Amino acid sequence: MNSDPVQILSDLVRIPSVNPMGRPASGDIYYEHRMTAHLEALFRGMGLLVERHTVAPLRDNIVTRIDGTVVPERGGKILMLEAHQDTVPVEGMTIEPFTPKIDGGRLYGRGSCDIKGGMAAMIAAVIRLVKEKPAGRPTVILVCTINEEHGFTGATHWAATYSGKPPDSGHGPELPPPAGKSQLLPRVPDAAIVAEPTQLNVVVAHKGAARWKL
Numbered sequence: 001m002n003s004d005p006v007q008i009l010s011d012l013v014r015i016p017s018v019n020p021m022g023r024p025a026s027g028d029i030y031y032e033h034r035m036t037a038h039l040e041a042l043f044r045g046m047g048l049l050v051e052r053h054t055v056a057p058l059r060d061n062i063v064t065r066i067d068g069t070v071v072p073e074r075g076g077k078i079l080m081l082e083a084h085q086d087t088v089p090v091e092g093m094t095i096e097p098f099t100p101k102i103d104g105g106r107l108y109g110r111g112s113c114d115i116k117g118g119m120a121a122m123i124a125a126v127i128r129l130v131k132e133k134p135a136g137r138p139t140v141i142l143v144c145t146i147n148e149e150h151g152f153t154g155a156t157h158w159a160a161t162y163s164g165k166p167p168d169s170g171h172g173p174e175l176p177p178p179a180g181k182s183q184l185l186p187r188v189p190d191a192a193i194v195a196e197p198t199q200l201n202v203v204v205a206h207k208g209a210a211r212w213k214l
Contacts, residue, residue, distance in 0.1 A: 001046060003127040006107060009120035010100040011038070013109035019086040019149040029098075031058040032085040032146045039085075039144055042123065046130050051184050055157045059146040063158075065184040066129045068139035072186055077138035080189035081126075082155075083119035084148030087111035118195025119144065141185050163188060 002008070015038055016029035025031075036052065043050045043064040052060040062085075070076030087110050090097040097110035107117070126142055145154030159165070162185040196203075 001042075001127055003124045003131070005117075005120045005124040006102075008123050009107055009112060009117055010109075012116040012120055013100040013107070013112055014098055016098055017085050017087055017111070018089055019147060021089060021150040029090070033058040033060070035085040036060045036062050036144070036146075043142075046127065048126075048130070049184060051182060053157065053161050053182075055146055055153055059154070061143060061145045061154050061158050061161075063141065063143045063182060063184050064126070065142075066126060066137075066140045068137045069135055072139050077191075078141060078185065078187070078189040079138045080141045080143065080185070080192040081122045081195070082143050082145065082192060083115050083122055083195040084145050084154065085119075086147055086149050087114070087116070088149050113197050115148070115195050115197065118197060122193075122195055138190070141189060143185075162186075 012035070015034050017032045017035040018025075018029045020030050039062050040050050040052065043062075048064045048066065051063040053063070054060050068076045068078075072078050090110055093110065095101065095108055100107055100109040100112065102108075122142055126140065129137065129140060143158055145158055147153045148155065161180075162182045
């Protein structure tokens with residue numbers, strides 16, 4: 001399987017996964033289900049186990065796992081990699097959004113930076129782990145969530161799926177309860193890397209918000 005992140009990214013950019021940002025939407029470019037199907041075929045093609053967790057119609061989180069030298073069920077460490085499947089809309093773009101183009105050493109197309117570039121890097125790492133099986137590696141969980149650009153329901157649903165806590169996003173109505181605990185991530189991971197673009201700076205915190213109702 002090709003582990004070139006540029007080729008992987010090109011394939012991801014060609015698949016529309018536009019978030020309608022809470023607006024009514026219909027058409028082939030909206031929601032993440034095409035991306036989810038592509039990722040599932042990719043992971044299963046590597047012989048990996050896959051879970052899909054439905055958050056909303058046409059919107060599934062997808063999870064895969066590469067066992068470490070010592071699996072977590074026997075005390076091994078867990079590293080979770082996370083990237084979201086959706087992109088912002090394409091209105092106002094002056095280039096073809098779903099035709100990847102390399103110019104000046106950069107790849108252009110909707111989502112190439114946020115966040116399909118990071119996802120491509122993580123997929124390339126997973127392919128190498130499957131092929132090379134380095135000694136001493138932790139178990140790696142790769143989860144690709146939905147709806148990061150508007151509402152964060154994919155991430156909150158996934159956290160509830162493996163932690164058992166109710167998925168209250170703080171952004172409107174509560175989400176439906178997860179169908180069941182994840183069998184691939186048996187406990188809270190020891191560390192997590194989120195693929196948000198940061199110009200390659202390591203970011204260990206993020207601004208937050210506190211709200212009160214009086």
